[in-house]
Amino acid sequence: ALDLPESLYSSKVLNAVKPEKDVDGLSSVNLGRLVHGDVCDCLVPPTVCAVMELLEDIGGKKVLLVGARGAEGAALQSVLQRRGAAVLSCHWKAPQLQSELRHADAVVFGSAKPHDVPVSCTKPGATVINCAHDPLSGKRGSGGTANMVKNMERWIQSQQCRKWDLHSLKLQPLSPVPSDIEISRAQSPKAVDVLAKEIGLLTDEIEIYGQTKAKVRLSLLERLKDQPDGKYVLVAGITPTPLGEGKSTVTVGLVQALTAHLNINSFACLRQPSQGPTFGVKGGAAGGGYAQVIPMEEFNLHLTGDIHAITAANNLLAAAIDARILHENTQSDKSLYNRLVPVVNGVRGFSAIQLARLRRLGINKTDPETLTEEEISKFVRLDIDPSTITWQRVVDTNDRFLRKITVGQANTEKGFVRQAQFDIAVASEIMAILALTTSLQDMKERLGRMVVANDKKGQPVTAEDLGVTGALAVLMKDAIKPTLMQTLEGTPVFVHAGPFANIAHGNSSVLADKIALKLVGEKGFVVTEAGFGADIGMEKFFNIKCRASGLVPSVVVLVATVRALKMHGGGPNVTAGAPLKKEYTEENLQLVADGCCNLQKQIQITQLFGVPVVVALNVFKTDSPAEVDLVCKIAKESGAFDAVPCNHWSAGGKGAVKLAQAVEKAANQKNSFKYLYSLELPIAEKIRIIAQKVYGAQDIELSPAAQSQVDRYTRQGFGNLPICMAKTHLSLSHQPERKGVPTGFILPISDVRASIGAGFIYPLVGTMSTMPGLPTRPCFYDIDLDPITEQVKGLF
Secondary structure (H helix, E strand, O other): OOOOEHHHOOHHHHOOOOHHHOOOOOOHHHHHHHHOOOHHHOOOOHHHHHHHHHHOOOOOOEEEEEOOOHHHHHHHHHHHHHOOOEEEEEOOOOOOHHHHHHHOOEEEEOOOOOOOOOOOOOOOOOEEEEOOOEOOOOEOOOOOHHHHHHHHHHHHHHHOOOOOOOOOOOOOOOOOOOOHHHHHHHOOOOOHHHHHHHOOOOHHHEEEEOOOEEEEOOHHHHHOOOOOOOEEEEEEEOOOOOOOOOHHHHHHHHHHHHHHHOOOOEEEEEOOOOHHHHHOOOOOOOEEOOEEEEOHHHHHOOOOOHHHHHHHHHHHHHHHHHHHHHHHHHOOHHHHHHHHOOEEOOEEOOOHHHHHHHHHOOOOOOOHHHOOHHHHHHHHOOOEOHHHOOOOEEEOOOOHHHOOEEEOOOHHHOOOOEEEOEEEHHHOHHHHHHHHOOOHHHHHHHHHHOEEEEEOOOOEEEOOOOOOHHHHHHHHOOOOOOEEEEEOOOOEEEEOOOOOOOOOOOEOOHHHHHHHHHHHOOOOEEEEEEOOOHHHHHHHHHHHHHHHHOOOOOEEEEEEOHHHHHHHOOOOOOOOOOOOOHHHHOOOHHHHHHHHHHHHHHHHHHHOOOOOEEEEEEOOOOOOHHHHHHHHHHHHHOOOOEEEEEOHHHHHHHHHHHHHHHHHHHOOOOOOOOOOOOOOOOHHHHHHHHHHHHHOOOEEEEOHHHHHHHHHHHHOOOOOOOEOOEOOOOOOOOOOOOOOOOOOOEEEEEEEEEEOOOOEEEEEEOOOOOOOOOOOOOHHHHOEEOOOOOOEEOOO
């Protein structure tokens, strides 16, 4: 409450108070809302409230305001007019004052009468209210108590989870359906701060990036910690063709149906796409048609810079490894110690991370001058074995010529040359950590635990040993916050983290899911997507992500297409960029029936985890009604709770309403969720369970190198981690060309690696590349920028 002489009331002073804390109701924002009639969203000045209480029934009467100036006068005039009064305002020395006083039904004095201004008698029976402040003090009385109470009630309500007051954006689908970018550009998204307010986010919980994106702060989890979670839905798929079967599109279409058409709070949680596929073959990952995230070019390009932050952090650690080896090879213990613990302003001191390393070494000293020569040697030498380095540099581009490189060829590196490689940025362990972390503190600890190599005694060397943990956390401090965007129909979406599913665990972040589950409330839905088929992304979602988050899924939506089922039934190869053969564009019920074996197998895999499954058949215009009916019939007979054809690509959320209703019903079914294996089992046994129960393999075969790594990780104490299989997504087996449901095969494990910070062991099945390459004709041929309008062209 402002308590100032009126002479100091200026717009600069009045607007220094946050509108939501302006109990005097005098800021420009509050006054603007009042004038526009947003009475429920503003605070009325206490003096105005008092006047209105005294005047009571004022409709149709004439009210004269005398000497009522500034914000208070404007507020008073606005409220009186809204109550139906005829309002006239004049100053004390106005020539018509005497005349107006005699005709007014009510007179309000807004300031003290000057001594030289006579006031004749008012109209008999007129109400006269004096609002002038005490001229001796020069200050107004504080009348803001009622507003303070009102404000506190509003604040308490804002902390509660509530039914959203969300205004959906209208769609007018065209036929034929235009390109994704044309559809995206034709829709006008809501300002992101408006969307944030609609879903219950407070102004200090978002950091706005432009007009349509915002980071959401993790403090929200503390505010809503006592709110019950909503229902948790996972979208997975059958084994896909190289074209993809539309899981992201189904995810977006489902939330559009739930929120924009059924008025149920819902959130989509999606992965951020890598620029590798965006400029390579697959294109973007914003969904498609009338079920996509907008603006799609912002979604697919840079977003809020999270992948760039991961790249910077990853490569800082890679640089630290090689630099440390160089310095240890070229300096004595004493020289290393003097450089690692320098004298600054005459004082030598350890940094916090160096003190932590001393404690891990069993050296409980804090004074650098007291270490013995042996302790100094232990402290300064990591003794990294270059042949064991597993940490690679990354770049977010498909660049096949970086799959094997040589580093250290300059003369300044003094002969320290070694073979290395680049991975694509989203394959970095830091990306996996971002997706699995639960807090800033947890992320920092996970970053410190990352194992980058072994020393010459076979012991693991971590990022913490290299002293780089704090710097990595600084680079990742903004990336840990999920990015808020919206669908074509104005429903909320979180975009956060983007690990691939074939070489990592393939799910968006735990934090995005947790925040969304609080925001939707107990009756709401959070829909997230797992990469590739259910055998890949869904298995990792359950066994890795759900273990990290502690969350229990309510329903699995299994996406299928007639096109993919025909491929599994023996149809010709499907190749990205090549026209589909006639088998895929003409009705062929036998191919569909034969290919449903893959759908049945994926339903069985889902049932291993005890979660109800709804099949979503993503309908294409070339699918015949008989083919659609056949798939739905077989799916239901195979144990699916329901099977629903979906037309969200061409119709938006309206085309997924039946799917949304089926998901809502399935979410109320009994759920007996369970993990596939116990973490206490040996590493090889956990791999075998996945291979046999999920992929249908007869057994596994570990190469000598893989067996050696399993033994090493077990010896180092990492045996109790979950398994993240690195396997082709194009087949249930390790051989991409084997479609349908292969059986009787031996799954070859060529190598076993560990992401200790992320918290999983990842076996490599056959040969898996962590750096994609560009095809003959990449997507970038069609991508362009209009230099006049600055509009991006050609993204899909």
